[in-house]
Amino acid sequence: MAVQNVSAGFYSPFLVKALREIGRKGTLYFFYDLWREYGDLVRIQIGRNVSYLVVHPDHVQQVNVTHRNKYDKRASFEKARKLLLGNSLIVSTGDLWKRQRRLLSPFFTPRGIEQYLPIFISEAQKLCQHWERLAAQGEPIEMIEEMMRLTAAIIVRTLFGTTQESEVRRTTHDVDFLVAFLADTQIKPFSFPLWVPTKRNRLYRETRARIHAYIDSLIAERRALPVENYPNDMLSKLMLARDEETGAPIPDDLIREEAITMFFAGHETTARGLAFAWYALASEPEVEAKLHAEIDQVLGSGTPTVETLKQLPYTLQVLKETMRLYPPAPLYVRDVVEEDRMAGQTIQAGAQIILMPYCTHRHPDFWHEPSRYDPDRFLPEQEAARHPFAFHPFAAGQRICIGNNFALLEMHVLLSMLAARFAPRLKRGHQVELAVGGTLQAKNGLWMHIVPR
Numbered sequence: 001m002a003v004q005n006v007s008a009g010f011y012s013p014f015l016v017k018a019l020r021e022i023g024r025k026g027t028l029y030f031f032y033d034l035w036r037e038y039g040d041l042v043r044i045q046i047g048r049n050v051s052y053l054v055v056h057p058d059h060v061q062q063v064n065v066t067h068r069n070k071y072d073k074r075a076s077f078e079k080a081r082k083l084l085l086g087n088s089l090i091v092s093t094g095d096l097w098k099r100q101r102r103l104l105s106p107f108f109t110p111r112g113i114e115q116y117l118p119i120f121i122s123e124a125q126k127l128c129q130h131w132e133r134l135a136a137q138g139e140p141i142e143m144i145e146e147m148m149r150l151t152a153a154i155i156v157r158t159l160f161g162t163t164q165e166s167e168v169r170r171t172t173h174d175v176d177f178l179v180a181f182l183a184d185t186q187i188k189p190f191s192f193p194l195w196v197p198t199k200r201n202r203l204y205r206e207t208r209a210r211i212h213a214y215i216d217s218l219i220a221e222r223r224a225l226p227v228e229n230y231p232n233d234m235l236s237k238l239m240l241a242r243d244e245e246t247g248a249p250i251p252d253d254l255i256r257e258e259a260i261t262m263f264f265a266g267h268e269t270t271a272r273g274l275a276f277a278w279y280a281l282a283s284e285p286e287v288e289a290k291l292h293a294e295i296d297q298v299l300g301s302g303t304p305t306v307e308t309l310k311q312l313p314y315t316l317q318v319l320k321e322t323m324r325l326y327p328p329a330p331l332y333v334r335d336v337v338e339e340d341r342m343a344g345q346t347i348q349a350g351a352q353i354i355l356m357p358y359c360t361h362r363h364p365d366f367w368h369e370p371s372r373y374d375p376d377r378f379l380p381e382q383e384a385a386r387h388p389f390a391f392h393p394f395a396a397g398q399r400i401c402i403g404n405n406f407a408l409l410e411m412h413v414l415l416s417m418l419a420a421r422f423a424p425r426l427k428r429g430h431q432v433e434l435a436v437g438g439t440l441q442a443k444n445g446l447w448m449h450i451v452p453r
């Protein structure tokens with residue numbers, strides 16, 4: 001692979017200086033500034049820890065595809081495995097990962113996800129009614145939270161078939177708490193081991209036990225039914241999946257871990273993608289007008305089908321352009337398991353690779369006027385002409401997000417149905433400041449008014 005003209009640099013500050021910089025700028029701008037200052041490949045050494053910031057699309061391809069055997073999910077994922085996700089798809093490696101990916105992939109084919117369309121539509125309809133009330137009240141809402149409630153309800157229904165508000169609320173609360181606990185433990189330089197009975201640890205153990213008991217009870221209820229009476233949701237699919245080589249089912253603890261993973265991976269990112277789409281549309285009147293024209297012509301006040309969605313290409317372009325400038329997962333990491341070379345540098349085994357869609361998506365060599373919001377970048381001819389790894393909001397290669405089609409279908413339905421009736425507006429004077437905390441955040445929230453069209 002010919003990688004040319006890739007600028008590379010070294011950043012090796014004292015720990016205190018690095019921590020101060022991160023504290024002052026926040027993680028997102030800390031890495032963004034390193035990229036602008038040092039180039040597309042930055043070796044970062046803080047104390048004995050070495051990591052590499054990887055921005056150039058050729059290197060995104062190298063890590064995810066061409067040299068993928070040299071990069072894996074090892075030490076960087078230990079805490080996630082231990083505290084929340086066990087051996088589920090998103091954190092497993094080697095043969096176990098391969099087996100799980102093979103088992104789960106059929107749930108996520110374009111045909112496999114079409115069955116969830118009625119769930120997306122009915123949740124969008126419920127939200128329309130809620131937004132009518134909100135519009136009448138005129139109070140601003142925090143859009144990320146609003147979209148999180150929507151996508152959480154959708155993923156709980158997809159996974160467990162339940163429409164009960166109380167179950168949706170409790171599951172959402174419990175998984176979100178565990179995810180926040182994990183994120184917090186990952187960034188804290190010190191936290192008490194789990195056996196120490198601090199309030200935080202006790203809450204963690206109680207919440208984890210509650211969510212496990214809930215999923216176990218759903219599994220047990222189904223086991224008491226004849227298979228043909230299992231509800232048609234993802235939990236049943238996990239229970240009925242059989243390895244094509246060995247015929248073995250997925251063990252119960254792994255079913256539970258997969259379900260928690262799907263919930264965790266499947267709602268927050270999608271919610272952020274949608275919330276930032278509302279933000280972008282409110283700031284770009286011409287794009288919004290073009291979007292409205294497309295939706296009015298194709299959908300009117302009706303509900304979308306797989307066929308009508310194909311006639312809403314601009315709506316999908318808006319979502320992609322939003323994920324370019326505001327990638328819901330602005331960075332993801334890998335561990336180097338075997339020494340490699342990049343741009344003339346040795347990439348040492350044991351180091352961490354930080355892949356940063358947020359920066360790749362703003363790279364001026366691949367995106368003309370990168371900070372301009374322009375959905376036409378995703379016209380088919382423009383997409384075809386671009387480096388295939390210049391856009392990687394869902395990661396890339398064999399570990400690309402398994403839910404990417406699901407997420408795009410969900411966002412396509414929700415945005416088209418909601419934008420057919422509403423044009424949210426940013427609260428006057430509200431300044432949006434981006435940050436990263438696992439996913440893309442707005443520091444002071446995304447405060448918007450719901451305005452009927």
Ligand code: HEM
Nearest residue numbers: 089090265266269270273328329332394395401402403407
């Ligand atoms: C806009 C929405 C989404 C974005 C931006 C997104 C992004 C990502 C990214 C960047 C990864 C790679 C993470 C890593 O390797 O560390 C990933 C993996 C994954 N995502 Fe998503 N995701 C989205 C929606 C979903 C949905 C809806 C689901 C499930 C219903 C899902 C399930 C997963 C799973 C299971 C993996 C692990 C795949 C594997 O390692 O084989 N994601 N996603």
